[in-house]
Amino acid sequence: MSVPFLKLKDINKSFGSTQVLTDISLEVKPGEVLCLLGDNGAGKSTLIKVLSGFHEPTSGSMEVEGEPVRFRSPRDASDRGIATVHQFGGTFPLMSIGRSFFVGAEPVKGWGPFHRFDHKFAGEVAVREMQGLGITRITDGNRLVGGLSGGERQALAIGRAVYFGAKLLILDEPTAALGVKEATHVLRIIMQARQKGLAVILVTHNVTHAMKVGDHFAVLIHGALAADFRKGERTREEITDLMAGGEAMAELEAEIAAYESAHDGHAPDPEELEKMLHQK
C-alpha cells in the first residue's frame, strides 16, 4: 500500500462557540479520487478551507506524504502541492487566458528591473495545457476568460494546477453549474488527473457524478464524518439517504407507510405530504 498523500487525524474546527468540524479523520492516496459528499451546511467548505490553508484547524493533525504539516496560509498549502479549484474556476473574467493561467507566477523575460511579462509564452502554455485536457475550441491565449464556458474555466484552472506541479487537486463543486455534456467532460478530466497519479478530492452533492469517478467516499453530516467507504460498498440510494440525513428520510418513509395503512392504502395527497414535511 502506498503512503497516503494527505492524512487528517481528528481535525476539529470551531468558530467562536460554533463547532463546525468534529473529529475528521481522512486520507487520500496518489492516483485516488476521494469524494466528499454532504448536504449544504454539512461543513464541506470549511473542511476544504482547512485543507487549502485558509483556516487553521482548532485541533488535530495533518500529514502530507507522511510529514506532519501546519498550513498558516494558502501559500503553505500550495507549496506542498495542494491546489484548490473553486466552483467557477477561481479565475478572472476580464483577464486574458494567458495572464490568468500564470497569475502569481508570471513568466518573465529580460533582466532586472526591465523584465517583461512574457505574453507569448503564457498564452501558448495556457492553450497547450487546455488542449491537453480536451478543450480544442480555444486556440488563442489572448481571449478573455469571461468568454469561456463553465467547463472550459474548470479545465483552465485544473490545467493551471497540474502545470504548477499540484499533487492534490481539491475540486469544489466543479460540476454544479454545468450542463450534462460539460459536466461529463470535467469528470473525464478528473479521471485523467487520477491516471497521472494525482490525488483528487472531489467535493459535490451530486451522487451520480461522485459514483462515476470516486474510489473512496466520505459523507459529512453536521460537521462529522457519517460514513467512510470504498467504491462498490454502498448503493446510490444508501448514499443519497445518508446525505439527506439518513434517519430523517427513514422517518418520513415510516410516516407515509403509517398514513397509507390508516387510509386503506391511499398515498397521502400533496397537501398532506407537505404537512408531514413541515413537521420535521
Place this chain on the structure above:
Amino acid sequence: MAVKTAPGSPEVSANPPRTTPASANSVATLIRRPESGALIGTLAVFVFFGMFGGEQFLSPGGSASWLNVAAELGIVAIPVGLLMIAGELDLSVGSIIASSSMTLAIVSGYWGAPTAVGILAALMLGLLTGFINGLLATRTKVPSFVVTLATNFGLAGATLGFSRVITGTTSVGVQPESWAKSLFGTLVADQFEVAIFWWIAVIVIVGWLLHISRYGNWILAVGGDTISARATGIPVQKVKIGLFMGSGLGAALIGVIQTILYNGAQVANGQAFVFNSIIAVVVGGVLLTGGYGSVVGVVLGTLTFAIVSQGIYYTGWNSDWAALILGVLLLVAVLMNNTFRKMALSSATPKKKA
C-alpha cells in the same frame, strides 16, 4: 455553450497548440478592444469642438489650453486609474494636492528653506497620506471610498488649520529656485506647460508597470478577484498599499507643479481633481469595480475631459454648459464601454476547424 471534445480520449487530442497569427483578425481584435469606446469618444469631442470652436481651437494656443489641462489631470488620473483597476478608489487626491502645495510653499517660501527640501517634503506628504489610506483600507476592510473620503476631509482641515497657525493666512507665496522653475513650472514655447512631459513620463512608467511588467498581472488579479489573487500567493495588501502611495505621489506632484508654476499655494487648491480624475478614468474604460482597464484608455479619457472642458470656451457659448456636456458624456461613455467590454467577452472569434 458546448465544449467540443475531440474523438477518443482527451489525451489523444493533445496536439501542438495552433496559435492564430496576431495579424489575422487585427481589425476585429481592434474593435473588440474595450478602449475602442474611449477612442471614439475622444475623436468625437475633438471633431465636435474642431467644427464649432473654429480655427482658434485648432491653433497651437487652443491645443495648449486643453493639453495643459489634460497633463495636470492625467498625472493624477493615471495612478488613480491604476488603483481603481485594483478595485479601490482614492477620493483624497484633492486634499493631497492642497496640502502638498501648502507644504512646499510654507517650507520653501515662508521658512525660506531650499526649494528641493520643500519639494521633497511635499512629495513625502503625498506618499505618507497614500500609505495611511492603504493601511486603513486593507487592515480595517472599511471601503476605500469611505476611508479616502475621510482622509480628504481630514487633510483639508489639517491643511487649513496648520496654515493659519503657522503663517496666519490661507495663501502663501514662494519664489522657487530657477532649476525647479524650469523643471516643474515653465511654459514651453510660451504656451505648453512642462507638466506635459511629466505626464508623458507617468504614462510610460505606469504603462510599463501595468502592461509589460509582471506586476500588472498582480494588479489586474487583485482587482478581478481579491480572494483568488491571495490564494495564488500575491501579496494583496502590499500591492494595494503601494498603489495608494502611487496615487498620493501623483497628486503631490501636481501640488508641486502648480505651486511652482503659480509661485504660490492656496489651501483650497485641487478639490476639482477628485471627481475629474474619476471621470477621466471611467470615461477611459476602467471598470469602477476593478479588474479591468488600460493606461491608453485613461489617457483617452483624460483627453476627452480636457477637450470638453476647454473646447467650450472656443465655441462662444456660455461655459456653463461644459459640465452638462461632461455629465452626458460620462454616461454615454460608460454605456459604450460596457458594450465594448461585452463584445470583448463574447466568443465571437471565428472557429477554426482542426
